[in-house]
Structure formats: C-alpha cells, structure tokens
Amino acid sequence: MRSPFRNQIFLPTAALLVFAVILFTGVSAWHAVEVQRSQTAQHMEAVANALGSATYPLTDDVVRRIGAMVGGDVVVFDADGQIAASTMEPNETLRTALADLPGATETASSPQVLRLETGSYLVSSIQRTHVRRPATLYVILKQNEFPVVWQNSLWPPAVVALVTLLLALLVARLLSGRIARRVDQLSALFSRLAEGDFRPVEPSGRDDELRDLMVSANVLSVQLRSMQQELVTAERLQLLGQLSGGLAHQLKNSIAGARLAIQLHQRRCTTDDPMVNTALAQLALTEEQVLAVVSLKPDSSKASMPQVKETCDLASMVTDVVALLQPHCTHWKSVITLDMPAALPISVVSAQSLKGALLNLMQNAIEAAGVDGTVSCHLKTNEQNVVIDIRDSGPGFADDQQQLLTAFRTTKPEGIGLGLTIAQHAVDQEGGTMSLRRVGDETSVEICLPLHSDNNGSSPNTSSQRKVKLQKADTP
Numbered sequence: 125m126r127s128p129f130r131n132q133i134f135l136p137t138a139a140l141l142v143f144a145v146i147l148f149t150g151v152s153a154w155h156a157v158e159v160q161r162s163q164t165a166q167h168m169e170a171v172a173n174a175l176g177s178a179t180y181p182l183t184d185d186v187v188r189r190i191g192a193m194v195g196g197d198v199v200v201f202d203a204d205g206q207i208a209a210s211t212m213e214p215n216e217t218l219r220t221a222l223a224d225l226p227g228a229t230e231t232a233s234s235p236q237v238l239r240l241e242t243g244s245y246l247v248s249s250i251q252r253t254h255v256r257r258p259a260t261l262y263v264i265l266k267q268n269e270f271p272v273v274w275q276n277s278l279w280p281p282a283v284v285a286l287v288t289l290l291l292a293l294l295v296a297r298l299l300s301g302r303i304a305r306r307v308d309q310l311s312a313l314f315s316r317l318a319e320g321d322f323r324p325v326e327p328s329g330r331d332d333e334l335r336d337l338m339v340s341a342n343v344l345s346v347q348l349r350s351m352q353q354e355l356v357t358a359e360r361l362q363l364l365g366q367l368s369g370g371l372a373h374q375l376k377n378s379i380a381g382a383r384l385a386i387q388l389h390q391r392r393c394t395t396d397d398p399m400v401n402t403a404l405a406q407l408a409l410t411e412e413q414v415l416a417v418v419s420l421k422p423d424s425s426k427a428s429m430p431q432v433k434e435t436c437d438l439a440s441m442v443t444d445v446v447a448l449l450q451p452h453c454t455h456w457k458s459v460i461t462l463d464m465p466a467a468l469p470i471s472v473v474s475a476q477s478l479k480g481a482l483l484n485l486m487q488n489a490i491e492a493a494g495v496d497g498t499v500s501c502h503l504k505t506n507e508q509n510v511v512i513d514i515r516d517s518g519p520g521f522a523d524d525q526q527q528l529l530t531a532f533r534t535t536k537p538e539g540i541g542l543g544l545t546i547a548q549h550a551v552d553q554e555g556g557t558m559s560l561r562r563v564g565d566e567t568s569v570e571i572c573l574p575l576h577s578d579n580n581g582s583s584p585n586t587s588s589q590r591k592v593k594l595q596k597a598d599t600p
Contacts, residue, residue, distance in 0.1 A: 137296040145285040156277030165235045168248040172232035172263045176250035184209045196265035322349035436475040438468040464503035481550035484543040492518030512571040
C-alpha cells in the first residue's frame with residue numbers, strides 16, 4: 125500500500141504529540157492530587173497536635189465547632205474505649221473500626237485510611253495524656269475531596285495541552301505539506317527526465333538538503349541533455365562515415381574526370397585562359413576537402429589499434445592550404461597574412477585530416493570576413509605545444525561555441541554544418557584542443573597541438589620567421 129511522504133511525517137508526529145499531551149496531563153493531575161494529599165495530611169496532623177495539646181474538655185459542642193473549622197469530623201474516645209464525643213453518628217461500627225487502627229501516641233500519627241459503609245476516610249490520631257481524664261482523639265477527613273481535586277487539576281493542563289496539540293499538529297501539517305510539495309517537484313523533474321525532457325527547474329524553498337538534491341537533479345538533466353546531443357552527433361557522424369566511403373569514391377572519380385577534361389582543353393588551347401586555371405584550382409580545393417573527410421579515423425579505431433604517426437611540415441601545409449584557397453580569396457577580394465617559421469616539422473596521426481581542418485577553418489574565416497576582409501594565420505611554438513591562431517575581421521559568432529561545434533548546425537543558407545565538426549574531429553584525433561573566441565575586433569580560432577620532434581630528433585626551426593601577405597585581386 126502506498127504511503128505518501130507527508131503521511132510518513134505527519135502521522136508519527138501527531139501520534140507522538142497526542143501521547144505527550146496525555147502523559148503531560150495525567151502527570152500534572154497526579155502531581156496536583158499528591159500535593160493536595162500531602163497538604164491535607166499536614167493539616168490533619170497539625171489539627172490533631174493542636175487538639176491533643178489543648179487543656180479544655182472536648183465536649184460534643186466543642187467537637188462540633190472544631191469539626192466545622194477543620195472541614196472534617198472529630199471523634200473522642202474515653203479511657204474505657206467508648207465514644208465520648210463525636211461529630212459523626214456514634215455507633216458500634218465506627219467505634220470498632222477506629223479501635224482497630226494502630227494505637228495512638230502523644231504525637232499525631234500520619235493519616236491512615238479508614239473504610240466505612242459511608243465511604244473512605246483519612247484518620248489521624250493522638251493521645252491526650254496531660255489532661256485529668258486521658259482520652260484518644262481522632263481527626264477524620266473524607267476522601268471524596270480528592271477526585272474533585274483530580275478533576276479540578278486535570279482540566280487546566282488538559283485545555284492548554286489540547287490547544288498546544290492542535291497548533292503543533294497544524295504546524296506539522298504545514299511543514300509536511302511544504303516538504304511534500306518540494307518532493308513532488310523532484311518527482312515531476314525525474315519523471316520528465318525519464319521521458320526525455322531535460323529542462324532544468326528553478327530550485328525553490330530553503331537552502332537545505334532538498335534544495336541540494338534539486339540542484340543535483342538539474343546538473344544531471346544538463347549532463348543527460350549533453351549526452352543526448354553527443355549521441356545524436358555520434359549517430360549522425362556514424363551515418364556520415366558509412367556514406368562517406370562510397371560517396372568519396374564517386375566524388376573523387378567525378379573530380380578526376382572533370383579535371384582531366386579541363387586539362388585536355390587547356391592543352392588544346394593556345395592561349396592561357398585564367399578561367400580554366402581557376403576551375404582547376406577549385407577542383408583541387410574540392411578534392412582536398414573530400415580527402416579530408418575520408419581521412420578522418422573513427423573513434424573506435426583509436427581504442428582498438430595503436431596510432432601510427434607521420435611527420436609533416438606544418439608551415440608548408442599552411443602554405444599549401446593558402447594556395448588552394450587563392451580562388452576563394454580572389455572571389456571575396458580578401459587579404460591573407462601569414463606569420464610562421466620557415467619550417468615546423470611535427471608528428472601527426474593524419475596529415476590529410478589536419479590539412480582538411482585548416483582548409484575548412486581558413487575558408488570559413490574568408491567567408492566570415494566578407495568582401496575586402498582580412499584573414500591572418502599565426503604559428504607559435506613553445507616547449508610542448510604548437511599553436512595555430514586563425515583570425516578574421518568578421519562580425520563574430522551568433523551562437524555559443526558548443527552549438528557551433530554541433531554537427532549539422534549552420535548559420536549559412538547553403539551550409540550543411542560539418543566544417544567545424546570535421547575540424548574538431550581532426551584536432552581531437554591529434555590529441556589537441558580547439559577554441560573559438562573574440563579578440564578585440566577579430567574572431568579567433570585557436571588550435572593547440574602537442575609538439576613532437578621529427579624522426580631525426582631535431583627541434584623545429586623557429587629561428588627565421590616568414591611573413592607573407594597575399595594581396596587581394598584586382599578582379600573578382
């Protein structure tokens with residue numbers, strides 16, 4: 125059977141409060157009765173001692189007056205054990221019952237219980253030995269006053285306890301309801317997570333364990349959403365990898381045929397046609413981009429097979445990329461500035477993939493810079509890494525970095541959203557990092573790769589820097 129969270133808090137609290145109220149009321153009433161009983165016993169002993177030390181004779185009239193003053197009864201036995209004076213009806217039953225009590229002394233005895241047909245009594249006795257005619261005096265008080273004391277002492281704490289109980293139950297109900305509502309929010313959040321809705325919720329309530337749990341649930345939702353996006357990207361990339369083999373084969377054959385046809389046309393023509401040269405350069409650029417996609421290794425191969433690295437000159441690679449992009453620069457009237465060493469040999473997993481990444485990034489930079497824009501590429505090295513910093517004078521990114529690196533997400537009307545994804549994959553394949561940021565009025569894409577020496581153990585030649593500036597063309 126389902127037991128709601130609020131009942132698990134409220135019901136035990138209510139039961140505990142009820143038990144505490146009953147116990148408190150009973151103990152209070154018992155204590156009041158015991159105090160009254162003690163005071164009554166002291167009062168009876170004081171009256172008995174006072175009457176025992178009195179020298180005047182205890183006649184019926186005197187005894188009646190004394191009984192009225194003490195609020196009880198007084199019985200006097202003479203030396204022969206007969207009732208000499210009494211405020212109660214003298215009879216044999218009374219005489220016998222009093223005579224059966226323990227013998228009286230010269231000091232008042234502690235009250236003893238006397239049971240008669242008319243009820244239960246407390247009796248205190250004392251011997252009067254200093255008078256001419258010795259006698260035994262009994263001070264008697266009926267016990268029916270104690271139930272009244274019990275009742276009178278019971279209801280004040282009972283009322284206070286009842287009011288306190290009601291208030292405590294109300295507070296417990298409110299607190300349990302508040303906690304239950306926050307638990308319901310957590311339950312709804314986890315239900316949405318189970319249904320695939322990874323939107324976080326705003327933590328509410330006090331800064332306590334439930335709020336910490338809600339914050340942790342929000343962190344979990346963000347991580348699950350990120351994992352979902354990564355899974356979608358992985359599935360898309362896997363599909364792309366399955367299609368890339370056959371597609372790349374067809375594209376390479378088509379490009380090779382087109383380039384062969386243009387070269388044959390170029391040989392037959394007696395004049396140098398710049399449009400033919402541009403077409404050949406564009407075909408070479410397209411072929412490099414296709415080879416860059418095909419050369420990317422799947423992630424599973426990195427875990428199952430050792431990486432075989434090759435040595436390449438990064439400076440020459442950048443120069444080749446810029447040469448391939450010359451038609452693109454001509455179209456956009458762009459200026460590319462290079463700042464790099466004369467030679468920079470490094471060891472890479474796939475030089476073709478890295479070249480494709482640089483090709484995509486620099487082509488994006490040219491398009492982002494727009495007409496008459498500027499693009500720069502800087503190669504810097506330190507003891508462990510080489511940094512490739514590609515900057516453009518464009519307006520920057522409309523989305524954050526994580527969204528820009530998501531596969532099939534693009535801001536270009538004719539784009540498919542794979543350029544940055546392919547570049548990121550190639551950089552990850554080399555064990556490097558790629559970051560996007562704004563530096564002043566420029567957009568910077570920075571690639572940091574681990575620096576390895578060549579096979580002969582020589583370090584990169586960074587003594588001479590090469591600065592190249594490609595001027596924009598006069599005609600588009």
